[in-house]
Amino acid sequence: MVARVVVAAPGSGSGKTTVATGLMAALRGRGHVVAPFKVGPDYIDPGYHTLAAGRPGRNLDPVLVGTDRVRPLFRHGSAGADIAVVEGVMGLFDGRVGHHVAEGGLGSTAHVAGLLAAPVLLVVDARGQSTSLAALLHGFRSFRPGVRIAGVVLNQVGSDRHDEVLREACGEAGLPVVGSVRRAAAVDVPSRHLGLVPAAEHGARAVRAVAAMSALIESSVDIDAVARVARSAATVDCARWSPADEVSRVPGRPVIAVAGGPAFTFGYAEHTELLRAAGAEVAVVDPLRDEKLPDGTAALVLPGGFPEAHAEALSANESLRTDVAALVRSGAPVHAECGGLLFLARTLDGHPMCGVLDAAAVMTPRLRLGYRDAVATAGSVLYPEGSRVTGHEFHRTRITPAHTDRPSWTWRDHDGQPHREGFTLGGLHASYLHTHPAGSPDAITRFVQATTT
Incomplete structure (x- = not known):
């Protein structure tokens, strides 16, 4: 399989879409051919992924297609690419209520990461946190040992001092920081009653939003470190969906x-x-x-x-x-x-x-x-x-x-x-x-x- 990384978070609203979409665009800007994916039945985020990566954003949903089809569909969607970025859904272990698998909830980000043997970058909203972040990261890292959290992207960081304390907390949890996004660096993406406004409805504005995400992540995240994490994914062999x-x-x-x-x-x-x-x-x-x-x-x-x-x-x-x-x-x-x-x-x-x-x-x-x-x-x-x-x-x-x-x-x-x-x-x-x-x-x-x- 292609080099791959999953962008996850402890919960919704942590900044996954901004980080994942920005990573796709930044990696593409550095000459990578990026395959974009979204966990779950979401239709809106893949539209922004498509703009960022320049190829169709696709969904990976074990609930809708069956667990056995996830890997073949991933191979189909990543054909010709050298790296894949998979945006998660909700919190890392949140899946279909009442249905569980070894990695967590059925259809969860953790479930899909496990199926793809892909490392996970955890995007953490750091507002109101300092040393306690270590406990949160320790919990997520140990909850399902089969899910490999390979690094942290700090989001909503307030100051240089806040960044320093948060990095110390990540070190205590044994996780490297691959990015730190400042609180004032919000990206304006149009939204409505079901979430973001689809990219197809906002043409030039959507293109500008993706460009802003790319610039933000390029300046805030170690893109080379992310690529190394993606290349560390375990070897998995499967048939390609046709x-x-x-x-x-x-x-x-x-x-x-x-x-x-x-x-x-x-x-x-x-x-x-x-x-x-x-x-x-x-x-x-x-x-x-x-x-x-x-x-x-x-x-x-x-x-x-x-x-x-x-x-x-x-x-x-x-x-x-x-x-x-x-x-x-x-x-x-x-x-x-x-x-x-x-x-x-x-x-x-x-x-x-x-x-x-x-x-x-x-x-x-x-x-x-x-x-x-x-x-x-x-x-x-x-x-x-x-x-x-x-x-x-x-x-x-x-x-x-x-x-x-x-x-x-x-x-x-x-x-x-x-x-x-x-x-x-x-x-x-x-x-x-x-x-x-x-x-x-x-x-x-x-x-x-x-x-x-």
Whole structure:
């Protein structure tokens, strides 16, 4: 495997994204070919990683794709690179609640680091800490001995004296300091109700934010030391994931439109790779700009994103909405996830949408977040009835009604109560549940094959 390092933290808000993204850009600036990764189901951070590394940011999520696929997917995503930087999720050992592995929680940063045999850099928010940092580091270092913490990046350091005391604490814990980021050196990255604003929505501003992260980390972190840590990763051998090995190829090159642009940014790189491997010609359509679907469109993928932030502009594109509605009503295969579901509703926050679902969507204060073990309630262009899938829910909107008499999914909430959700109508499969196509590649074959029936 390629040289690799995992950027982790004791908890969320410690500065992982700034450090990881800045490292990717700084390493690239020094001539490295950097493969960027993110642990977990996050869609937003990989957009900044893509800008920093100049190649697609990818996710590593054992919960969604299965533990056995993590290494092969890593090899696929790092092909041609000489170093990989993996940004963690939440705290180092935080994974799926109630599910544990030797390294910590299932799907945690520690779990993925263990699967990759990768050393870990721990980013610590040093505000309000001095000598006590040694105890924190000792705890993290000894909690799971199989996880190798190779160094510390101090963040939010207040002064030269504060830096000196913190370095002494790290020395007491037996961990080297590879970087020290000052408190006044914050990077302005736009945010909204689900976290950072996707990079695709902020063009030049996102590019400037990544450049600022790069400059900050270049001046605050020993980049050569990080590269040495990455090269110290243990040797691991495994097969490389291949889209062509996962799907059956359909003849005829059906055109499958995939919504993109600022409103629909929640997608995995492996999705379009699998569609192409299954024989499709993938054509990206931006519902904010394009007035019609691509010529010859035989199927449509509407991924998640932030349509609620662009509801007025989406509504104003009446010709595209009409085109989408006609495609759905023709029975063509259409796969809509979360934001895509909202786009197909009658209205979104009062703005007319495509109207193929007799349902209204609105923003709410409540965040619905977490993994779901779902069962396909009805057969669809993606899944046979009874199929079991682990997906992820992440939204603050509500659609009413939540389903028809043929919901897409059923699962049990945390209190054990059954939950039914989504719409399965003709060739349409629309729901809030995000799935990773590499975890269920048969669904991609089934979807592309549906264009020929």
